[in-house]
Amino acid sequence: MKYRTLVAMLFMLSGAAFADKTDNEIQEYKVDKSIDLPTASNTAHETWKDQRFGMFIHWGPISQLGQQLGHSRNSPSHHAGGKPYKVAQLEPEVYDVQYKTFNPVKFDPDEMMKMAKAAGVHYIVFTTKHHAGFSMFDSAVTDYDMMSTPYKKDIAKMLSDAARANGMEYGFYYSPRDWHHPDCDSNENHPRYIKWHKAQMAELLNNYGPIYEIFFDGLGPGDWGNTAEEMMGTIRKLHPDCMVNDRGGAGADFYTPEHNISYFNRDQCWEACHTTTGQWGYNPKVGPKKIDQLMEILLYVWGGDGNVLLNIGPMGDGQVNPAERANFEKLADWWSVHGEESIRGSRGGPYIPGPWGVATCKDNRAFLHIFRWPEQGALRFPALDNLQLKSARVLSGGKVETTQTRDGFTVDVPKADRGNILTTVELTFDGETYPANPLQRVPSLTKSAKLSASHNEARLGYLADQNVHTQWEASLGKSEKEFWIEAAWDKPQTIASFSVARGEEWVPKNDVRIEIPDGSKGWKDITPKGFKLKWETMKFLEQPITTDRIRLRIGKTKKFVMAEFELFPPAK
Numbered sequence: 001m002k003y004r005t006l007v008a009m010l011f012m013l014s015g016a017a018f019a020d021k022t023d024n025e026i027q028e029y030k031v032d033k034s035i036d037l038p039t040a041s042n043t044a045h046e047t048w049k050d051q052r053f054g055m056f057i058h059w060g061p062i063s064q065l066g067q068q069l070g071h072s073r074n075s076p077s078h079h080a081g082g083k084p085y086k087v088a089q090l091e092p093e094v095y096d097v098q099y100k101t102f103n104p105v106k107f108d109p110d111e112m113m114k115m116a117k118a119a120g121v122h123y124i125v126f127t128t129k130h131h132a133g134f135s136m137f138d139s140a141v142t143d144y145d146m147m148s149t150p151y152k153k154d155i156a157k158m159l160s161d162a163a164r165a166n167g168m169e170y171g172f173y174y175s176p177r178d179w180h181h182p183d184c185d186s187n188e189n190h191p192r193y194i195k196w197h198k199a200q201m202a203e204l205l206n207n208y209g210p211i212y213e214i215f216f217d218g219l220g221p222g223d224w225g226n227t228a229e230e231m232m233g234t235i236r237k238l239h240p241d242c243m244v245n246d247r248g249g250a251g252a253d254f255y256t257p258e259h260n261i262s263y264f265n266r267d268q269c270w271e272a273c274h275t276t277t278g279q280w281g282y283n284p285k286v287g288p289k290k291i292d293q294l295m296e297i298l299l300y301v302w303g304g305d306g307n308v309l310l311n312i313g314p315m316g317d318g319q320v321n322p323a324e325r326a327n328f329e330k331l332a333d334w335w336s337v338h339g340e341e342s343i344r345g346s347r348g349g350p351y352i353p354g355p356w357g358v359a360t361c362k363d364n365r366a367f368l369h370i371f372r373w374p375e376q377g378a379l380r381f382p383a384l385d386n387l388q389l390k391s392a393r394v395l396s397g398g399k400v401e402t403t404q405t406r407d408g409f410t411v412d413v414p415k416a417d418r419g420n421i422l423t424t425v426e427l428t429f430d431g432e433t434y435p436a437n438p439l440q441r442v443p444s445l446t447k448s449a450k451l452s453a454s455h456n457e458a459r460l461g462y463l464a465d466q467n468v469h470t471q472w473e474a475s476l477g478k479s480e481k482e483f484w485i486e487a488a489w490d491k492p493q494t495i496a497s498f499s500v501a502r503g504e505e506w507v508p509k510n511d512v513r514i515e516i517p518d519g520s521k522g523w524k525d526i527t528p529k530g531f532k533l534k535w536e537t538m539k540f541l542e543q544p545i546t547t548d549r550i551r552l553r554i555g556k557t558k559k560f561v562m563a564e565f566e567l568f569p570p571a572k
Contacts, residue, residue: 035228035229035250035251037229037232037233037236037250037251038232038236038251039244039251039252039253040240040241040242040243040244040253041240041241043241044241044242044243044253045243045253045269048212048213048243048253048254048269048307049269049305049307049347050344050345051122051123051169051307051344052120052122052302052307052308052343052344052345052346053119053120053121053122053298053307053308053310053343054121054122054123054124054125054171054213054271054307054308054309054310055116055121055123055124055125055309055310055311055312056124056125056127056173056215056273056309056310056311056312057124057125057126057127057159057311057312057313057314058127058130058173058280058281058311058312058313059126059127059136059155059281059282059313059314060098060127060130060132060134060136060281061098061099061101061102061134061149061316062090062095062098062132062281063281063282063313063314063315063316064098064101064102064316065090065098065316066282066283066284066285066316067089067090067095067281067283068279068280068281068283069127069130069132069280069281069313070086070130070131070132070175070179070280071086071088071131071280072088072089072090072095073086073088073090073092073095073096073131073132073179073180074086074087074088074089074090074091074092074095075088075092075131075132075179075180077185078182078183078184078185078186079185079186079187080187082185082221085131085177085179085220086131086179092180095132096132096144096180099134099144099148099149100148100149100150101150102149102150102151102316103149103150103151103317104151104155104314104315104316104317104318105151105317105318106315106317106318106319107155107158107314107317107318107319108318109158109159109161109162110162110165110166112159112162112314112320113159113162113163113165113166113168114166115320115325115328115329115332116168116328117166117167117168118328118329118332118335118336119328119329119331119332119335120331120332120335120339120343120344121168121310122168122169122344123163123168123169123170123171123212123213124159124163124168124169124170124171125171125172125173125213125215125309126155126156126159126170126171126172126173127172127173128156128172128173128174128204129174129175129178129200130173130175130217131175131177131178131179131217132179132180133178133179133180133181134180135200136155136156137154137155137156137157137203137204137207137208138154138156138157138207139200139203140199140203141196141199141200141203142196142200144180156172156204156208157207157208160208160209164209169210169212169213170208170209170210170211170212171211171212171213171214171215171242171243172204172208172211172213172214172215173214173215173216173217174200174201174204174214174215174216174217175216175217175218176197176216176217176218176219176220176224176227176248176249177217177218177219177220177221177222178193178197181193181196183196184197184220184222185220185221185222190222190223193222194224194225194227197227198227198230198231201231201234202234205234205235205238205239206238210239211235211238211239211242212242212243213242213243213244213245214235214242214243214244214245214248215245215247215256215273215309216244216245216247216248216249217247218247219248219249224249227249228248228249228250228251229249229250229251231248231249232244232248232249232250232251235251236251243269245271246504253269254268254269254270254271254307255268255269255270255271255504256270256271256272256273257270257271257272257273257306257502257506258272258273258508259273259274259275259508259534259535260272260502260506260508260533260534260535261297261300261301261304261306261502261536261537262304262306262468262501262502262503262504263304263468263501263502263503263563263564264303264304264305264348264349264352264353264438264466264468265304265305265306265468265503266305266347266348266349266435266438267468267469268504269307270305270306270307270504271306271307271308271309272297272301272306272307272308272309273309273310273311274297274308274309274310274311274535275289275310275311275313276288276289276294276310276311276312276321276323276324276327276328277289277313277321277323277324279313280311280313281313282313282314282315282316282321283313284321287323288321288323288324288326288327289327289535291327291330291331291421292420292421293535293536294327294331295331295334295421295422296371296421296422296536297535297536298310298331299357299358299369299371299422300353300358300536300537300538302343302346302348302358302360303348303349303353303357303358303359303360303369304348304353304358304537305347305348305349306348312324312328337395337396338395338396338424341367341395341426342360342367342369342395342424342426343360345362346360346361346362346367347360347361347362347434347435348360348361348438349361349366349433349434349435349436349438350366350384350433350434350436350437350438350439351366351368351381351438351439351440351441352438352439352440352441352466353537353538354440354441354442354538354568355372355496355497355538355540355568355571356370356371356372356373356379356441356442356571357369357370357371357372357422361433361434361436362433362434363432363433363434364428364429364430364431364432364433365426365427365428365429365433366384366426366427366429366433367395367424367425367426367427368381368411368424368425368427369422369423369424370411370413370418370422370423370424370425371421371422372571373413373418373571374570374571374572375571377410377412377572378401378403378410378411378412379410379411379412379441379571380405380408380409380410380441380572381408381409381410381411381441382407382408382439382441383407383408383409384429384433384436384437384439385436385437386431387429387430387431387433387436388429388430389402389404389409389427389428389429390428390429390430391427391428392411392425392426392427392428393425393426394413394417394423394424394425394426395424395425395426396417396419396423396424397417398413398414398416398417398418399413399414399417400412400413400417400425401413402427411425411427413425438466440466442568442569442572444464444466444564444566444567444568445487445489445493445495445566445567445568445569446463446464446487446564446565446566446567447464448489449464449487449488449489449567450487450488450489451463451464451485451486451487451488452485452486452488453472453474453483453484453485453486454474454482454483454484454485455474455475455476455483456472456473456474459471459472459473460472460485462563463485463562463563463564463565464564464565464566465564466564467563468501468503468504468563468564469503469563470563471503471505471561471562471563472485472561472562472565473505473559473560473561473562474559474560475558475559476557476558476559481555482553482554482555483553483554483555483560484551484552484553484554485551485552485554485565486549486550486551486552487549487550487551487565487567488548488549489548489549490548491548492546492547492548493546493547493548493567493569494544494545494546494569494570495541495544495545495546495547495550495567495568495569496540496541496544496568496569496570496571497538497539497540497541497567497568498514498538498539498541498565498566498567498568499537499538499539499564499565499566499568500512500533500539500552500562500564500565501537501562501563501564501565501566502561502562502563503563505561506561507557507559507560507561508533508534509556509557510533510554510555510556510557510560511554511555511556511557512527512531512533512552512553512554512555513525513527513552513553513554513555514526514527514528514531514541514550514551514552514553515527515550515551515552515553516545516547516549516550516551517547517549523551523553526541526542526545528540528541528542529542538568544569544570550567552565
């Protein structure tokens with residue numbers, strides 16, 4: 001079948017585990033690269049990248065119970081003998097009737113857009129229909145929609161109008177698979193469901209003005225034939241420059257890291273989607289990310305040349321979650337000083353993200369977004385090809401000292417003038433900084449290591465080439481349980497941080513550990529407490545370690561793929 005296939009891997013958890021504060025559904029998407037369909041224009045791609053920042057909105061009647069959109073519904077298969085689509089805590093008899101009391105009278109789309117715009121957001125993407133099937137718009141082909149609620153208003157229309165009234169763009173999320181509609185993936189009536197799906201998409205494409213972005217979320221099981229190709233043809237006819245993600249089957253404009261960040265990639269469009277809390281949708285028991293963590297996620301996406309789609313989950317009465325609002329207000333404070341100068345219209349580089357921070361650039365300027373300074377002394381940066389540094393300033397005010405060296409320059413800001421979370425320094429050069437050849441400020445120690453592995457040693461060189469398009473990948477044999485990759489040096493090295501970086505391909509279900517020799521022919525686990533391969537790019541050891549060998553051990557998956565394995569010394 002010539003469309004992207006969705007592999008949905010469900011955590012078969014006990015009832016107690018459903019209280020976990022992270023998303024418990026993990027999905028892996030495979031792309032059939034043989035499908036060649038028109039995409040949005042290059043101009044549309046560049047314009048989309050210029051804007052840099054979108055807001056995701058996950059919302060539905062289930063927000064009244066403070067449960068996750070779609071994923072909190074226990075969803076059995078629609079055909080005999082099929083595996084459940086989702087094992088979760090709420091039975092359909094509970095989840096599916098929430099619309100009968102859904103009356104978000106405190107919803108103020110104009111105020112919501114003003115909050116987003118102040119934080120730097122330029123476009124929104126709204127969940128018009130999630131996997132559990134409820135339509136957050138006025139649909140003529142179902143009664144399971146907003147017009148059957150006490151509210152009786154088209155939320156999608158209200159949001160699209162409010163976005164444009166505030167100078168922003170409107171896009172929508174739509175799940176082709178449907179755990180509520182009995183025809184979807186059924187033994188006899190799946191073709192009838194496809195017709196229904198196309199009818200809903202026709203409504204969304206024709207009734208809400210120009211569509212800036214479409215975020216599909218997997219076709220799911222069942223025979224979809226050439227549905228993906230037909231749908232992309234319709235989209236390109238009606239909205240030729242609409243940006244479409246890589247989960248709809250064909251014709252994608254960008255790929256979508258979820259709860260993680262791609263390695264530096266200027267060659268492809270990509271958009272990392274992240275939550276402001278730890279859940280897609282409103283849950284009062286799941287607190288917000290701390291602002292320093294959230295800022296690091298955003299800046300490392302922008303520094304890697306990606307867009308950010310940052311989610312909010314409105315409450316059942318329509319109000320913005322106060323915890324999410326508080327973070328957006330803090331983002332607005334930062335954006336008002338730094339955003340239009342250093343983020344809007346910028347590209348990632350000319351320095352590749354590292355433990356110190358990230359860089360963005362535009363015209364003849366580069367912006368260093370510095371999260372971590374050496375304990376003593378200035379940060380050293382290698383010289384850019386054929387460019388001379390002319391001046392420097394701290395965007396928030398204060399002193400900055402720069403010194404030209406034989407092979408680059410140094411940057412230092414007095415502690416009193418540094419930001420609480422990060423410090424942004426604008427550098428002006430005597431020529432264009434984009435597309436200057438991107439450089440690492442400090443090379444990864446992996447580049448000087450001898451690498452060995454349990455599998456596929458022929459591709460180990462790709463883990464230290466700073467190229468997102470080359471990757472190490474391997475699959476376990478039937479009786480095998482784990483992979484490992486070892487880095488060794490002739491002399492001990494001091495390691496403070498590391499990164500296991502992805503490109504377009506990723507396997508999100510895994511258990512990754514960092515180990516060093518224990519002195520008795522075994523291995524000692526030095527993995528940081530609470531470590532997961534998600535959220536931030538850079539991971540820091542609890543204490544720097546000095547060793548001549550270090551090992552990455554990967555379990556709880558039959559396959560793994562990564563673009564880079566980077567190891568870094570303490571800041572210097």
